[in-house]
Amino acid sequence: MQTQLRRETLVNAGLAVLLLAAPVLAVIANEPFYITLATRMAILALAAVGLNFILGLGGLVSFGHAAFFGIGGYAAGILATHAFNQEPLLFGLSGTNQMLAIWLVALVASALVALLIGLVSLRTAGVYFIMITLAFAQMIYYFAISWPAYGGEDGLSIYVRNAFPGVNTLDPMSFFLICYVLLMLFLGVFAVLRDSRFGAALQAARQNPVRLAAVGVDPFRIRLAAFVISGMITGLAGALFADLNRFVSPSMLSWHMSGELIVLIILGGTGRLFGPVAGAMLYIVFEYFLGGITERWQFFLGLILLAVVLFARGGLIGLLAGKVRHD
Amino acid sequence: MTEPLLDISNLCKNFGALKATDNVSLDLRPGEIHALIGPNGAGKSTLIHQIAGTLQPSSGSIRFLGQDIGGLSMPERTQLGLGRTFQISSLALEFSALRNVMLALQARQGTSFRFFKPVMRDSSLTEPAHEILKRVGLDQRAGLPAGELSHGERRQLEIAIALALGSKAFLLDEPMAGMDQEGSKALTRFLDTLRHEAPILLVEHDMDAVFALADRISVLVYGRIIATGTVEQIRRDPEVRRAYLGEEA
Numbered sequence: 001m002q003t004q005l006r007r008e009t010l011v012n013a014g015l016a017v018l019l020l021a022a023p024v025l026a027v028i029a030n031e032p033f034y035i036t037l038a039t040r041m042a043i044l045a046l047a048a049v050g051l052n053f054i055l056g057l058g059g060l061v062s063f064g065h066a067a068f069f070g071i072g073g074y075a076a077g078i079l080a081t082h083a084f085n086q087e088p089l090l091f092g093l094s095g096t097n098q099m100l101a102i103w104l105v106a107l108v109a110s111a112l113v114a115l116l117i118g119l120v121s122l123r124t125a126g127v128y129f130i131m132i133t134l135a136f137a138q139m140i141y142y143f144a145i146s147w148p149a150y151g152g153e154d155g156l157s158i159y160v161r162n163a164f165p166g167v168n169t170l171d172p173m174s175f176f177l178i179c180y181v182l183l184m185l186f187l188g189v190f191a192v193l194r195d196s197r198f199g200a201a202l203q204a205a206r207q208n209p210v211r212l213a214a215v216g217v218d219p220f221r222i223r224l225a226a227f228v229i230s231g232m233i234t235g236l237a238g239a240l241f242a243d244l245n246r247f248v249s250p251s252m253l254s255w256h257m258s259g260e261l262i263v264l265i266i267l268g269g270t271g272r273l274f275g276p277v278a279g280a281m282l283y284i285v286f287e288y289f290l291g292g293i294t295e296r297w298q299f300f301l302g303l304i305l306l307a308v309v310l311f312a313r314g315g316l317i318g319l320l321a322g323k324v325r326h327d
Numbered sequence: 328m329t330e331p332l333l334d335i336s337n338l339c340k341n342f343g344a345l346k347a348t349d350n351v352s353l354d355l356r357p358g359e360i361h362a363l364i365g366p367n368g369a370g371k372s373t374l375i376h377q378i379a380g381t382l383q384p385s386s387g388s389i390r391f392l393g394q395d396i397g398g399l400s401m402p403e404r405t406q407l408g409l410g411r412t413f414q415i416s417s418l419a420l421e422f423s424a425l426r427n428v429m430l431a432l433q434a435r436q437g438t439s440f441r442f443f444k445p446v447m448r449d450s451s452l453t454e455p456a457h458e459i460l461k462r463v464g465l466d467q468r469a470g471l472p473a474g475e476l477s478h479g480e481r482r483q484l485e486i487a488i489a490l491a492l493g494s495k496a497f498l499l500d501e502p503m504a505g506m507d508q509e510g511s512k513a514l515t516r517f518l519d520t521l522r523h524e525a526p527i528l529l530v531e532h533d534m535d536a537v538f539a540l541a542d543r544i545s546v547l548v549y550g551r552i553i554a555t556g557t558v559e560q561i562r563r564d565p566e567v568r569r570a571y572l573g574e575e576a
Contacts (some may be wrong), residue, residue: 081486100370164453173463192445193442195445195446196442196445197433197442197446198439198440199440199443199446200422200426200429200446201430201434201439203421203422207420208418208419208420210413210417211418211419211427211430212401212419212430213400213401213402213433214401214405214417215435215488216406216435216492217402217434217439218400218402222439232351324421
């Protein structure tokens, strides 16, 4: 068990270094586009860390996490637009172009929406849970499309990337580092929560909810708290994604996005700490390089996904570091 | 006479026309083992489910520690001190035996909403969990995932979890089921000591164990209790012999 733990730690450290090394090499080679690619990896990984919390640890397949990703994105877009146009937002409050304030709004908005969705969807399980989370996300998607004030179907541009105190966010490498640090921070949060009493209850709710109820803990409350935390992390990633593209559109809210996040986790390793990181790196490498060879790269991604599900159920992390062992 | 801890009166449960529980009254007094026996399909499990809170009775009342618990959920009943084991082991199979017991301990303390301290480095969980595993004779297997334990060991772990909950009454649903003779004997000896901690409502098919342990026995046939009494009374009861023990004679 000790050696096996160490092996996963090594794999995780390797992935962390690799993700950091990629943009550094890109700077040296003067290929800024690769920095953007690495930033995408970090942001999608962060979004998937959020989903991994409820899906991996809690065993609940949320097919609606695009809702939180999009809400985070729109929080960034709407606040920035109001700040740029110097129009007051609500109750005389103004918009802002400060990332810290935007993140806070993204976290709070995602938490509130996750609480509402969770209160309803967590009464169900299995396929019903998948369908209800999907339905909620699609509702928000269509709402965004039909809301002309913020671009509707065309989306919303962020003219200047939002600011962070003491950092020039327009420099791609600086913005990458912001995303990378946040990713590492929330990986730490994930690890701490997983090993805590709350994490124990959440994982027990996945393994055997009847057992958890029989020891006197209501699985619903544990899952609801986990769902809210999960949505918040994905929402934060959405705010970063909007800033990366300097654009937010309803596509961030669509079910494709929810599916993509699930695919990332399965590729990387469900419930594994660095599963989302491995998954996001693989996914974007496939998207970019396979996408360069053929337009039908998603067909090949499908084949790879099939192979993972059939032959490597622990995903890339499982392949490299072996099965999960609890203490 | 001492107040009963658990007092079930006139309990009925109908599934359509079938009376699975038919006007059952039953109580559990401090320090006793009250065995519930009956042929297959007599409605023992249905009764246990209603007491534990996984099934709603059609009518009648269940009082525990003087409180009507009919409207409480299973987690709430557990928190009140009603500890149950399952007929078919119900464990967190990926977690080690130790962590299964630790989960019960944190539930008992009501601390499942703590987000920081790693459980495996929390001696207020690990130490008592080891103690309890030692009591049921599982300490050598503490680190093994519950899914890799033998059938008998899983039964022992079920008991360990009930112990960890610090229950005021135990509801043991066929704890000996599928155990070998050696295991049954060891568990019988253990339950004999457990009654001093909290009384036990014991559903069991193993008649040797029931006759060795029970202070009182109730016999359930077709959802009805046809007799309640001491071991001797039940052995002699002609109706019980006809309905139940007769099958073995």
